Amino acid sequence: MSTSLLSVENLAISTIQDPRILINDVTFEIHEGEAVGVVGESGSGKTLTALSILGLLPRGVAVTEGSIKYDGIDLNSISPEEIRKIRGSDISMVYQDPMTALNPVMKLGKQLREVIESHEKVDSNTDQRVRDALMEVGIPDVARAMESYPHEFSGGMRQRVMIAMALILSPKLLIADEPTTALDVTIQQQILALVAEERRKRNMSMLWITHDLGVVANLVDRLIVMYAGRIVEAGTVKEIFANPQHPYTYGLLSSLPTTADKDRKRLTSIAGVPQKPWLVGQSCSFAPRCFKATPECSNTIPQLVGTLEKSVSCFHPIEATK
Amino acid sequence: MSLNIENVEKQYKILATGTLINALNGVTISLENGQTLGIVGESGCGKSTLARVISGLEKPTVGKITWEGGEIADKAKNHLRPLRSRVQLVFQDPYSSLDPRQQIGAAISEVLTVHKLVSKNSVQTRVEELLSIVGLTSDLKNRYPHQLSGGQRQRVSIARALASEPDLLILDEPVSALDVSVRAEVMNLLIDLRAKYGLTYIFISHDLAMVRYVSDVIAVMYLGKIVEFGSWDQIIERPLHPYTRALIAAMPDHSIIGNPETLSKTLQGEVPDPANLPTGCAFHARCPIAVSECSTRVPHLLEISPKHYVACPEVSK
Amino acid sequence: MARKEARTKGGLHYYLQSTSGIIGAILVFVMVIGALCSAFGWLPHDPLNQNVNDILKGPSGKFWFGTDQFGRDIFSRTLDGLRRSLTVSVVAVSIAAFVGVTLGILGGYLGRWFDMLITRLSDVIFAFPAILLALAIVSSLGNSWVDTALSIAIVYTPIFIRVARGPVLAVKEMDYIKVSRILGYSSPRILIKHILPNVTAPIVVQTALSLSWAILTESGLSFLGLGTQPPDASLGLMVSDAQSLAAFAWWTLLFPSLFITIVVVGLNLVGDGLRDAWDPARRSS
Numbered sequence: 001m002s003t004s005l006l007s008v009e010n011l012a013i014s015t016i017q018d019p020r021i022l023i024n025d026v027t028f029e030i031h032e033g034e035a036v037g038v039v040g041e042s043g044s045g046k047t048l049t050a051l052s053i054l055g056l057l058p059r060g061v062a063v064t065e066g067s068i069k070y071d072g073i074d075l076n077s078i079s080p081e082e083i084r085k086i087r088g089s090d091i092s093m094v095y096q097d098p099m100t101a102l103n104p105v106m107k108l109g110k111q112l113r114e115v116i117e118s119h120e121k122v123d124s125n126t127d128q129r130v131r132d133a134l135m136e137v138g139i140p141d142v143a144r145a146m147e148s149y150p151h152e153f154s155g156g157m158r159q160r161v162m163i164a165m166a167l168i169l170s171p172k173l174l175i176a177d178e179p180t181t182a183l184d185v186t187i188q189q190q191i192l193a194l195v196a197e198e199r200r201k202r203n204m205s206m207l208w209i210t211h212d213l214g215v216v217a218n219l220v221d222r223l224i225v226m227y228a229g230r231i232v233e234a235g236t237v238k239e240i241f242a243n244p245q246h247p248y249t250y251g252l253l254s255s256l257p258t259t260a261d262k263d264r265k266r267l268t269s270i271a272g273v274p275q276k277p278w279l280v281g282q283s284c285s286f287a288p289r290c291f292k293a294t295p296e297c298s299n300t301i302p303q304l305v306g307t308l309e310k311s312v313s314c315f316h317p318i319e320a321t322k
Numbered sequence: 323m324s325l326n327i328e329n330v331e332k333q334y335k336i337l338a339t340g341t342l343i344n345a346l347n348g349v350t351i352s353l354e355n356g357q358t359l360g361i362v363g364e365s366g367c368g369k370s371t372l373a374r375v376i377s378g379l380e381k382p383t384v385g386k387i388t389w390e391g392g393e394i395a396d397k398a399k400n401h402l403r404p405l406r407s408r409v410q411l412v413f414q415d416p417y418s419s420l421d422p423r424q425q426i427g428a429a430i431s432e433v434l435t436v437h438k439l440v441s442k443n444s445v446q447t448r449v450e451e452l453l454s455i456v457g458l459t460s461d462l463k464n465r466y467p468h469q470l471s472g473g474q475r476q477r478v479s480i481a482r483a484l485a486s487e488p489d490l491l492i493l494d495e496p497v498s499a500l501d502v503s504v505r506a507e508v509m510n511l512l513i514d515l516r517a518k519y520g521l522t523y524i525f526i527s528h529d530l531a532m533v534r535y536v537s538d539v540i541a542v543m544y545l546g547k548i549v550e551f552g553s554w555d556q557i558i559e560r561p562l563h564p565y566t567r568a569l570i571a572a573m574p575d576h577s578i579i580g581n582p583e584t585l586s587k588t589l590q591g592e593v594p595d596p597a598n599l600p601t602g603c604a605f606h607a608r609c610p611i612a613v614s615e616c617s618t619r620v621p622h623l624l625e626i627s628p629k630h631y632v633a634c635p636e637v638s639k
Numbered sequence: 640m641a642r643k644e645a646r647t648k649g650g651l652h653y654y655l656q657s658t659s660g661i662i663g664a665i666l667v668f669v670m671v672i673g674a675l676c677s678a679f680g681w682l683p684h685d686p687l688n689q690n691v692n693d694i695l696k697g698p699s700g701k702f703w704f705g706t707d708q709f710g711r712d713i714f715s716r717t718l719d720g721l722r723r724s725l726t727v728s729v730v731a732v733s734i735a736a737f738v739g740v741t742l743g744i745l746g747g748y749l750g751r752w753f754d755m756l757i758t759r760l761s762d763v764i765f766a767f768p769a770i771l772l773a774l775a776i777v778s779s780l781g782n783s784w785v786d787t788a789l790s791i792a793i794v795y796t797p798i799f800i801r802v803a804r805g806p807v808l809a810v811k812e813m814d815y816i817k818v819s820r821i822l823g824y825s826s827p828r829i830l831i832k833h834i835l836p837n838v839t840a841p842i843v844v845q846t847a848l849s850l851s852w853a854i855l856t857e858s859g860l861s862f863l864g865l866g867t868q869p870p871d872a873s874l875g876l877m878v879s880d881a882q883s884l885a886a887f888a889w890w891t892l893l894f895p896s897l898f899i900t901i902v903v904v905g906l907n908l909v910g911d912g913l914r915d916a917w918d919p920a921r922r923s924s
Contacts, residue, residue, distance in 0.1 A: 041501040154592055184364035185528060186589045189572035193588050211502055214574025241576060248503075255506035257531040259558055259570055260577045264535055266513075269506035273471045289503075337751075377821050411821050413814040421815045423836050433822055479818075486822055 005071065005173060005205050006030040006053065012065035013048050013057065020278035022061065023048055023229045027304065030173065035199060035206035037216035037237070040226035041274045046209045049226070050175050053207075054091055055083045070173070089119045092166035096178040098158035102150040108134075108161055109146030115165050133164040137194060156187035160194065167198060173205045180215065192219055213252065217241065222308075225249050228285035229277030235310035245310070245317035247290045284315065292316040324522060325353040325376070325490060330385035331546075332371050341597045345371040346382070347546035347604075350623075353539075355489070358516065358523040360537030360554070362530050362569070366593045367543035369526045373494045376524065377411040389490065410483035414495035416475035420467040426478045427453075427463030433485040452481040457511060473504040477511065484515070492524045497532065509536065530573050534558055539629075542566045545594065545604040548623060552630035562632045564609050565589075603634070611636050660912015666905030670721060670898070677715075677722040684712035686719040686872045695888045705890035707880065709870075716872035717894050721902065723873055727784050727866075728853035731791035736846055738792070739799025744838065746800065747807030748830060758804075761797035769794050769852070770859050777865045787866045791853050802845045806837040840917035844910050851906035858899050874899050 006029065013023040023045040030036050040046040051057050053068055055075065068075045070091065075083065087093075095101040103111055112130040116122060134142045137160040150158055159179055166174060176195070180188040196219060199206055208220055216223055216237065223240050225233040225248065233246040244250040251270040272289040284290070287297040296315055304313040332346040346368045353359050361369045374380045376387055386393060389409060413419045420429060430449045434440050440448045450460040456477040467475055476496060483491055493512065497505040513536060516523060527533050533540055533554075540557045542550040542565065550563040561567045568589035591608040594600050600607060606616035613636065623631040654660050676682060683703070690710035698705045704713035746757035764772070776790035810816060811834070819829045860866040861875030869876065874895045881892035 041503055156592055184593070185574075186364060186568055186572045187592065188574075189588045190590070212574055213502075213576040217574065217576045252503055253576065255503065256576065257535040258575045258577045259531050259534060259573055260575055261531075264554075267506040267509060267535070269510055270503045271507070273473060273504060274501050374817075379817055379821060409821070411818065413818065415814055418814040419818060421833050424833075432824075436822070436824055436828070482818070482822075 003032050004029050005032050005034075006207075007069040008049070008053070008066070009069070010066035011049070011052065011063065011068065013045070013052055013061060014064045014278075016060050016062055021229060021280075022277050023052075024277065024280075025301075025304075026066070026226075026229075026231055028224055028231065028234060029308075030205050030207060032172070033203040033205060034222065035208060035220040037208045037210065037220035037223045038226060039210060039213060039216060039223060041211055043228060043274045043276055044226040045229040045277060046211075046226050047177055050093070050177050050207060050209050053175060054087055054093060055080075056093075085119065088115055088166075088171070089169040090171055091173045091175065092169070092171040094159075094162050094166045094174065094176045094179045096181055098155065098162050099150065101162055102158060104150055106149075107146065108148055108150065108153075112161075112165055112168060115168050119169055129168065133168045134161070136167075136198075137161070137164045138190075139164070154187075155183055156190065159183065159191055163191070163195065163198070167202075170202060171204065173207065174199070175207045175209075177209045178211070181210070181212070188215070195219070213241075213256065214258070225252075228275040228280050230280075230285050231304055231313060232286060233310075233312050233314075234304065235306070235308070239310045243310070243318075243320040245312045245320065246286070246314050247292050247316075247318065248286045250318050251289075251291075284313075292318075324355045324390055325351070326386075326388045327351045327372075327376065328386045328388075330372075330375060330382040330387060332368070332375055332380070333383045343596050344546055344599050345596060346375070347599070349385075349543075349546070349548055351541060351548070351551075353522065353524070355522055356520050357539065358525060358537045360533035360540040361524065361526045361543060362528065362533045362540060363543035364528055364569075364593060366545060366596050368546040369543055370494055371546075372543075373411060373492050373524070373526055376490075377409050377492055379411070408486075408488050409490045409492065410486060410488040411492045411494065412476070412479050412483050412496050414499050416472040416479065416499060417467075419479045420475060422467050425464050425466055426470070429478065430482050430485050433482055437486060439485070439487065448485075452485055453478075455484065455515070456481045457507075471504075472500050473508060476500060476508055480508075480511070480515070484519075488521070490522045490524070492526070494526045495528070496525075498527065498529070505532075512536065530558075530569060542569065545596065545599065547604065547633065548631075549605065549633045550631065551623060556627075556630045560630075562626060562630070562637045563634050564611055564637075565605050568608075568610075654912050654916035657912040657915045659908040660915065663905045663908025663910075663912055666901055667909055670902045670905060671725070673718045673898075674722040674725045677718040682712075682715040682718060684715045686711060686715045687870055688712070695884070695891075697888070698890055704894045705888070707877070707888075707891055708884060713877075713890060713894055716877060717874070717898055719872040720867075720874040720877060720895065721898055723784065723867055723871070724854050724857050724875075724899075724902070727788045727791065727857050728850050730785075731788040731853050731857075732795065732846060732849045734788070734792035735795040735849065736799050736842065739796040740803040740838065740842055742796075743800040743803030744807050744830065744835065747804040748811060748826075748834065754804075757800060761800045764794065764797045767794075769856055773856055773860055774863065774865065777860060782866060782868055784867065787857060787860060790860075791856050794856070795849050795853060798849065799842070799845060802841050803838050806841060807834055810834050810837050840913075844913045844917065847906055847910035847913055851903045851910070854899070854906070855903050 009027050011023060011026040012021065014021050026049060038046045038049060048057065052063055053075065063076055070086065109130055112133060113126060116126050116129065130146065131142050134145055139145045139157065139160055180191050183191065192215065206220065208216060210216060220237060222235065223237050224231055225246065227248050233240060233249045240249060244253050251268065254268040255270060257267060270289055275285055275288065282299060282301060284297045284302050287293045290297065302313045302315050304311050306312055328350055330346055330349045334343040334345060349372060351359065361372065363369050375382050420426065427449050430452055431445050434445050434448055449463060453460055453462065458474060458477055462470065497508050500508065515521060525533060525536050537554050539551065539553055541548045542557065542563065544565050550557065550566045557566065558570065561570055571587050572589060589608055594604065602617040602619050603621050606612045609616065621633040621635055623633045626632050688711060690706065693702065693706045693710045695708060696702060696706045702712050702714065704717060707713055742757050746754040773790045773794050776793055777787055780786035780790060816829060816833060819833060857866060858875035861873040862879045867873035867876055877895040878892065881895065885892040
C-alpha cells in the first residue's frame with residue numbers, strides 16, 4: 001500500500017462575512033504516484049477544494065473546519081513562508097485559462113526562470129533547465145519560445161508552457177483545475193497525453209478537477225464526485241463507471257451521450273438545477289432532484305460509507321449490477 | 323429542397339492590417355424540410371460563421387444561400403423581414419442572449435408585436451403558451467434574465483425563437499455553456515419540439531456525441547470547408563476522412579475506461595491560421611496519410627457510398 | 640455576466656445612500672433657488688443700480704454682501720451672475736449632450752468610416768485645452784451669452800460622444816442584439832429600446848460633471864474679459880474686478896468666488912452621487 005501524500009479530512013469552507021457554507025465535510029486521500037479526479041458542476045466546490053490545498057482561497061473565503069495534511073504537515077497551521085516554499089516545488093498547480101495565468105508582459109523564458117529563482121539558487125544550469133522543460137512539453141523552436149510573449153502562442157501551446165512551469169521543479173503533487181476545458185478536443189487530447197506521460201515518467205501524484213466525466217475516464221485512478229459542496233460518491237474509476245451507485249452519478253452518466261453508444265436511446269435528464277451548497281442544510285444535498293428520495297433524505301445528512309474502492313453517501317444507493 | 327447553400331465563401335478583412343481572414347472557403351449543402359443537419363468542428367472551422375451567414379446576419383462574400391427559393395442576403399432589410407423571421411438562431415451564451423433590462427415576457431411579446439403575429443388581446447396568452455411549450459411556468463413572465471438559471475434562459479431563447487414561427491432553427495452550441503446535469507433536459511426539449519412542429523434544425527457543436535444524438539446528417543468542417551458529409555451513423559461507424567477519425571479518437575468517452583491507449587493516437591500539430599491558408603488540402607500538414615500531392619491538390623467532396631461524401635482523394639482510392 | 644440593473648426607483652434609493660450625493664444635491668438646490676430669485680427679479684436691489692454714497696461698504700443690514708466700487712449691491716449682483724452662469728452652462732451642456740450623444744450612438748452603432756470620422760473629429764477637439772479652445776471660439780464669434788454658450792458646447796461635445804459611444808460598442812456585440820436583428824427588428828427599434836438604455840446612466844452622470852466644468856469655463860471666460868460684458872453682472876467678471884480691490888474690500892472677492900466654488904463642487908458631488916447610484920461596479924459594497 002503506497003504512502004499517503006495528501007490527506008484531507010472533514011474539510012469545510014465558508015464565506016467569512018455573511019457566512020455561507022461552500023464545502024462541507026470533505027474527506028479524501030491521495031497516495032504517492034496516484035491520480036485522483038474530482039468531478040462536479042458549478043457550485044459543487046471542486047475548485048475551492050483544489051485552491052484550499054495551496055492556501056489560494058479567494059478573499060472573503062476561508063477554511064472553517066478540518067485539516068489538509070501534506071506529507072504529515074497540516075498546511076493550515078504552517079506559516080505563509082512555509083506554504084510559499086511548498087508551492088511550485090512540492091505541490092504545483094495548472095489553471096484553466098493560460099492567458100490570465102501567464103504574465104502577459106513577461107517573456108516566457110523569464111517566467112520559467114522565475115519559478116526556479118523563487119525556490120532555489122540560480123546557476124549556470126538554470127537556462128538549460130528552462131530549455132529542457134520547454135522541450136519536454138513539446139514546444140517547437142524552444143529558443144524562439146524563450147523570447148516570446150504569451151499572446152504570440154495558441155491556447156494549446158500556452159497550456160503546455162503552464163505545464164512546463166508547473167513541472168520544472170519536479171513536484172510530488174500536481175493539481176490541475178480544468179486545464180483543458182477551453183481547448184479544442186484534438187488539442188485537449190494532446191495535452192492529456194502529455195500530462196499522462198509526464199505523470200508516468202515522474203511517478204507524480206495528480207489531483208485533476210473537471211466537469212467532464214469523459215476526460216477523467218482514462219486519466220485518473222480514482223474519482224471523487226462532488227455535488228453542492230459534498231462528496232456523494234468516491235472510488236476507482238472502473239467501479240464508479242461500471243456501478244454508479246449515487247443517483248446523481250447514475251443520472252449524470254445516463255444523461256450524456258457518447259460516440260460509442262450503439263444506438264440513440266433517449267437521454268435521461270435530471271430535473272432541476274445544481275443546488276447551492278449553503279441552502280442544503282440538514283439534508284442530502286441531492287434530495288430535491290433525486291428520483292429515489294424519501295422523507296428521510298431531506299432530514300438527515302448521509303455519511304460517506306464504503307471502502308477506498310467504492311464509497312457512497314446515500315440512503316438509497318443504486319444496487320450494483322456487475 | 324428547402325435550404326440550399328451554394329459554394330459559399332466568407333472573408334473578413336481586418337481594416338487595421340489589411341489581413342484577410344478566410345472563414346468559409348466554399349461550402350455547399352442541401353437540406354430537406356424537417357431534416358436536422360449537424361455541423362461539427364473545432365475552432366477556426368467556420369461553423370459559427372456559417373450560422374451567421376445562413377441566418378442572414380451577414381452576407382457571404384461569394385455564393386448564394388436560398389431558403390425555399392428565396393435568397394437570404396443582407397440587402398433591403400425591409401423586404402427581408404418576412405424571410406428573416408423564418409430562420410432563427412439560438413446562441414450559445416445564455417447570459418448575453420437576453421436583454422438584461424427586459425422582462426422575459428416582454429422579450430417574447432416583442433417578437434409577436436413587431437411581426438403582428440397575433441392580435442393585441444392575444445399577446446399575453448400566446449406568451450404564456452410559448453413559455454409552457456418550453457417547459458417554463460407563466461409566473462416567470464415578469465422575471466428578469468438575471469433571476470433565471472442558465473438552463474431557464476436558454477429555454478427563453480428557444481421560446482423567443484419559436485415565437486416568430488420559424489421553419490428553420492439554427493442552434494449554435496445551445497447546451498455547451500450549461501451545467502452538465504441540465505443539458506439532457508434542454509436536448510430532449512429540442513427533440514420534442516422538432517417532432518411536434520416539424521422543425522428543420524441546424525445543430526452546431528464541437529461535441530460529436532451530442533451532434534450524433536440529434537442529427538440526421540452530419541457535416542464535419544475543417545478550416546472553412548466540409549471534409550466529410552454523411553448520415554449520423556455513417557459518420558460514426560465508418561468515418562473516412564482522417565480528420566473525422568482523429569476527432570472521434572479525441573472525443574473524451576466515459577464508456578471506455580482505463581484504456582490509456584485512447585490517449586496515444588493523438589493528432590499532432592494545430593489548426594493553421596485562417597489568415598494564412600495552407601496550399602492544397604488544408605489538413606495535409608497534420609494528416610497521417612498525406613502524400614506529396616496533398617500539398618498542391620485541393621480536394622473536393624466525392625460520393626464514396628450512397629450519400630456519404632469525403633473530401634480526400636487518398637480515401638477514395 | 641448578468642448585471643443587476645438598478646431601475647429608477649432603485650437608483651434613487653442608492654443615490655440617497657451617498658453622503659456626497661446628498662450634500663451636492665442640497666448645495667445645487669440652494670444655488671438654483673438663488674438663480675431663480677434673480678430670474679424672477681426677487682432681489683433686494685437692482686444689480687445695475689449704482690449708489691454713489693455707498694461705495695465699497697462692507698456687509699451690512701442693507702447690503703448683505705457689501706457693495707462694489709460703483710456702490711452696487713454685491714448680493715444681488717452675485718445672484719444675477721449666478722443666474723447668467725447657470726443659463727449659459729445649461730444651454731451649452733444641453734447642446735453638447737444632444738449633439739454628442741446622437742453622434743456617439745450613431746458612430747458606435749454604424750461603425751466603420753462614420754465612426755472613424757466622428758472619433759477623429761472629437762479627438763481633434765479634445766486635443767485642445769478647454770479654456771483655450773473656448774477662448775479662441777468666443778473671440779471669433781462674439782460676446783453675447785449665446786456665443787459663449789455655443790463655444791462651451793463645442794468644447795464639451797467630444798466628451799459626450801465618447802461617453803455615449805463606449806456602452807454602444809460594448810452592447811452591440813452582445814448576442815441579444817444579434818438576435819434582435821435576426822428577428823427582423825428595425826434599427827431604430829434596436830437603438831432606442833435595446834441600446835439607448837445602456838447609455839442613459841453614464842450620460843446623466845456626465846451631464847452633472849459637464850455642467851460643473853461649464854460653469855467654471857464660463858467664469859474663466861468672463862474673468863478674462865470675454866463673455867459677459869460690464870455693466871452686466873457675472874461671477875467671473877466680479878472676481879476679475881476684485882483683484883485690485885480685495886486688499887481692502889475682502890467682500891468683493893469672497894462672495895463671488897465662494898458661489899463659484901459652491902456650485903461647481905455641488906455639481907461634482909451630484910455627479911459622484913449619480914455615479915454611485917447607477918454604476919454598480921463602483922459601489923463600495
